[in-house]
Amino acid sequence: MKKIVKDKLPSLWEQLSSQATLFLPVEQDGVVNFAPWEEGDSVNLEALNTVVPPKNVVFPQTETYMRFKVENDKLHIEPFEQNGPYVLFGARPCDVAGITLLDKVFLQEPEDGLYSRRRREGTVISVACNEPDAACFCTSFELEPGMAPGADIMVWDMGDYLLWKAQSEKGEKLTGSVENLLQEAAEEEQKAAMELKERVTAKEAAAAQEMGWDPSGxxxxxxxxxxxxxxxxxxxxxxxxxxxxxxxxxxxxxxxxxxxxxxxxxxxxxxxxxxxxxxxxxxxxxxxxxxxxxxxxxxxxxxxxxxxxxxxxxxxxxxxxxxxxxxxxxxxxxxxxxxxxxxxxxx
Ligand code: SF4
Ligand code: SF4
Known part of the structure; x- marks a missing residue:
């Protein structure tokens, strides 16, 4: 596992945005939503859930996919492609699980071309939740607030630094491209992150237990x-x-x-x-x-x-x-x- 000290995050944003569109949770007028990062943006990695989930990145709210015009009495149709490589940084594990559920719908045969291209072009980096709130209940659906198996890279916020783990080929590739900003994480730092993950899951599961419900049946x-x-x-x-x-x-x-x-x-x-x-x-x-x-x-x-x-x-x-x-x-x-x-x- 790697780590990145938080002082280096602005450099990370710059480096990532030079190779792809970088979506980050950005705070504006007290509201946090994912947006393409621009220098000077107020990035908020602590907000639990953005108001609009990052499904907006893989499945935009509005998406033009074809343009047409009539010229000399003839109809011309052109596909409209507005995609390109992107990095989605900061999706919470529940929102990554949400994308996995969208995959099941859009990537089954016949595949949705717009969606599958977006998914192919993106790298998803998930930030674990350290403190789920009273309305969270991901453990009731057998998810973990501290782990997103569907993410390309998993990150844990450990205070002064983020612990960083690539989980897919795309994740390895992106990790390699920002290697200059990362350090090897010590064994005890990795252990501390895993302990935090277990603690958070147990805490949220206990809260769900207290609610006295069980969606399984x-x-x-x-x-x-x-x-x-x-x-x-x-x-x-x-x-x-x-x-x-x-x-x-x-x-x-x-x-x-x-x-x-x-x-x-x-x-x-x-x-x-x-x-x-x-x-x-x-x-x-x-x-x-x-x-x-x-x-x-x-x-x-x-x-x-x-x-x-x-x-x-x-x-x-x-x-x-x-x-x-x-x-x-x-x-x-x-x-x-x-x-x-x-x-x-x-x-
Ligand atoms: S369930 Fe609530 S949020 Fe949904 S449409 Fe009805 S009033 Fe609106
Ligand atoms: S709690 Fe469940 S149903 Fe409600 S917004 Fe989240 S994923 Fe959708």
Whole structure:
């Protein structure tokens, strides 16, 4: 393992940004989000979760992928490529797990070309969480706050320095390119990082235990709950704002739209939300999910029943964003508890 002293981080940002677009958690007006780094940016590696997850980097909120124009009565179509190599530095382990879940959807056959190119061109560096907050519950989905197996490089914040471990070929390559800024980590420093990792996992698992819930059997329970009255109690509170889906690192639905002006235009895709009335509205005017009841049910059934049936994993990584941000406190943790994901003996 290597280490980098924090005094050298500005040099690291400069060096990385000279070889690729460097996305870092940048604080602006008290809000931290991933953005392409520019000199003078206020980098915040301590913020637990950015408001918008870094899925924005691998699956942009809006992405133009084709342009067209009419010239001499002929239609010309050109693919629009805006990709290039990038480094995503500072994704938390839950958000890296979120990207792994997106991979399962977008990289299955037939592969999504836009997404797979972005994934190929990027190197993901994850920073372990030293102090998850009360809304975090990644351990409930068998993830570890101190380890991201899907990251190319794993980094632990040890105070004055970051411990650095390459975990893939891409990670090794990037490590080699900034070797001048890294030092070999001593054995006791590596041991301290692993102890920290175990401590943090145990702490978060104990907090989840205290919440008295266990999502592991929820998939089976939900299979028989499509027509349950339980959805009545949830949907009445929902405002249909869609915030929960936009800030969720695992939500991946998108819409495709064309725009045009005079003789030219383009086609783009943008995030969509199953919480919106027109999400399933058909050209005929039919809508199989006509009320918020069907839409709320779909959101939770998809994450906790359909996705796990298709891919073997829950489509939630316990990042806690929907717990923190839903304006009416209708979050997945509560739904899991209500549908029966409560440990026996708990309230
Ligand atoms: S954030 Fe809350 S209120 Fe808004 S759509 Fe999601 S569940 Fe409904
Ligand atoms: S459902 Fe909520 S807690 Fe789970 S990954 Fe999405 S935003 Fe995070």
């Amino acid at each position: 929820v998939k089976e329970t939900l299979k028989d709950m499509f027509d349950s009255d339980i959805w009545e109690q949830f949907f009445r509170r929902c405002l249909g704002c869609g915030i929960c889906t936009y800030i969720c690192p695992t939500c991946h639905c998108f819409d495709i739209q064309d725009y045009s002006k005079d003789q030219e235009g383009g086609r783009f895709r943008c995030w969509d939300s199953c919480m919106f009335a027109d999400f399933t509205l058909m050209g005929s005017g039919e809508n199989p999910r006509p009320t918020r009841k069907e839409r709320v049910r779909q959101r939770f059934m998809h994450k906790l029943c359909y996705y796990p049936s298709n891919f073997g994993l829950y489509a939630c990584v316990g990042c806690g964003r929907c717990v923190r941000k839903c304006p009416v406190n209708l979050d997945i943790a509560q739904v899991i508890k209500e549908v029966g994901g409560v440990k026996s003996g708990s309230e």
